[in-house]
Amino acid sequence: MKNKALIVVIFLSVALLGILTYLNYFNKKIYFQKFDEYSKIEVFSKYEEEKIKVCYGNKLKCTPIDYNVKGKVNTQKIGVYTITYEAEKNGIVSIRKKRVEVVDKTAPELIVEGDFNNVCPNGKVNNVTYNSTDNYDGNLTDKIEYKLNGDRIIYKVTDSSGNITTKEYDVTIKDEEKPTLILNDDSTLYIALNTKYVEPGYVAIDNCDGNITEKVKVDGTVNTQKAGTYEIKYSVEDDFGNETIVKRTVKVFAKNNYTPGVVSNKTIYLTFDDGPGKYTARLLDILKKYDVKATFFVTGYDNRYNDLLTREYAEGHTVGLHSYSHNYGLIYTSTEAYMEDLLRIQEKVKGYTGYESKIIRFPGGSSNTISRRYRMGIMSTLASKVEELGFRYFDWTIMSGDAGNTKDPNKIYQNVTGSLKENGINVVLMHDIKEYTVNSVERIIEYGLANGYTFAPLTMESPVVHQRINN
Ligand SMILES: [Zn+2]
Structure with a gap:
């Protein structure tokens, strides 16, 4: 019987020992209670340190102890952060690690405004505006994609975390604009x-x-x-x-192959610009009286004296081309504008004379600077262009002064006769639309004839008289 009792005692002791061992009664440890090894939080939210319980003891009795926390979570930046919890008691050290993931689950904002009743066949919407901002990536407008799907158009934007925002609209495919x-x-x-x-x-x-x-x-x-x-x-x-x-x-x-003539001594080329006008008929009478031939650089906008074009030509004068409009702001804007005006006056002269004139005087002369206002370099371009196309332009060597302040026929007479060269080219700039100019012509002719000069009209073969181009 004693043996039986002993066996029972031994058995119970072993069992008790087993239970106590199971409960760590003899082996005290550090316990972390309610501890999560992983958590996830939204970027820019507030991270709160987890309240945990750490105790030292066994499963029957465990006494709370202090612990240290190491590591930081940067909630401004997506990523995985590790926080280390460390406790120590009676030489026993226990370390636990927790992973905190900062994520962006917020989809970007997408704003689209446009007229979807006029969508191009390739899906392009005209007059559409769109923009996208993301809480984490900032401006995503460049990342907006669109796709035409039947009669729907889908705008889509994806942020760097894969969050997607879409906007869909019904469309009408139509293109009313020509290329x-x-x-x-x-x-x-x-x-x-x-x-x-x-x-x-x-x-x-x-x-x-x-x-x-x-x-x-x-x-x-x-x-x-x-x-x-x-x-x-x-x-x-x-x-x-x-x-x-x-x-x-x-x-x-067609380019005319002219050869400029040699300078003949004591020749005067009277040239009259801007007509025909009110005084031209009287001028023609004077020229006729002395059998003097001159050159008229005519304009086209005033139709009251058109018959004088016919008369000028019929009486042996050269009808040269000045300008149809004489409008600097129009003709000096481009080669095209100049040529259009030039061909227009050429056509008009041809209509009244039957003669296709190719003799030109540029309004303001080839040396004018006023054209700079309308197109830099235009005179250089035009001067070579007209020659290339078979025209011939003439400037002058003597200014009568009638385009400026000189309104006195005596002064005009003096300006012209005082500048004549016996051994040079005498191309005289005058204007037959000025009464005082016409009033000076008779005396100039008389002076010229009395002093052994010959009067001649300019022709394609006349000596070249070109001024220096300034634009
Ligand atoms: Zn003029």
């Missing part, structure tokens, strides 16, 4: 016979398709071996079928 087709250089070009025509090029831009220059079709050719007017047609069509057509005119001019 813009712009020709390089002027729309009317003037070139000399037997020179090479080089296409100056063009640019085509469409509201929907962007740059479509490559789709431009060019029709027409220029035969530079034959004088005449040629037309080149440029056409371009956008994806919706809107077509734009523009034309360029190329005028090929």
Whole structure:
């Protein structure tokens, strides 16, 4: 019996020992209670240190102890941070680590405003504005994508954390705007016979398709071996079928092979600009009386004296071309504008004389500086252009002064006769629209004839009189 009791005692002791061992009764430890090893928080939110309990003891009795926390969570920056909790008691050290992940779960803002009743076939919306900002990435406008899906258009933006915002709209596909087709250089070009025509090029831009220059079709050719007017047609069509057509005119001019004559001594070339006018008929009478031939550089805008063009030519004078409009602000803006005006006065003179004049005087002369106001360098361009096209321009060597303050016929007479050179070219600038000028002519002719001078009209073969070009 004693043995039985002993066995029971031993058995119970072993069991008790087992239970106590299980409860760590003999092996005291540090316990972390309610401890999460991982947590997640939204960026820019406030991170609060977790309140945990740490105790020392066993499962029956555990006494709270202090602990240290190491590590920081930067809530301004996405990432994974590690916080270390450390406790120590009676030489026992226990360390636990916690991972805190800072994440961005906030989708970007997306604002789209536009007219979706006019959407290009390729999905481009004209007059659309959009922008996107993200709480973490900032401005994401550059990252906005759009896609046309049937009759819906979807705008989409994704932030760096993969958060997506979309906006969808019903659309009507329509393109009512034609492409813009712009020709390089002027729309009317003037070139000399037997020179090479080089296409100056063009640019085509469409509201929907962007740059479509490559789709431009060019029709027409220029035969530079034959004088005449040629037309080149440029056409371009956008994806919706809107077509734009523009034309360029190329005028090929026969070049006259003139040889400038030698300077003949004691020759006077009287030239009269800006007419015909009120006093021109009287001037023609005077010239006729002395059988003196002169040169008229005529204008075209005043139609009251058109018959005098016919008379000037019929009486052996040279009818030169001054300008149709005599409007500096118009003719000196481009080669095209100048040539258009020049050909207009040439046409008018031809209509009244039957003669195609190619003798020119630039308004203000080739040395004028007023043209700088309208186009820098235009006189240099025009001077070589008109010569290239077979025209010939003349300036002057003697100013009568009638374009300035001189209104006295005696003073005009003195200015002219006092400047005459026996061994040089005498091209006299006068204006037949001024009464005092016409009143001085008779005395000038009488002086010239009395002193052995000859009066002559300018021709294609006359000696060159060009001033220095200043623009
Ligand atoms: Zn003039």
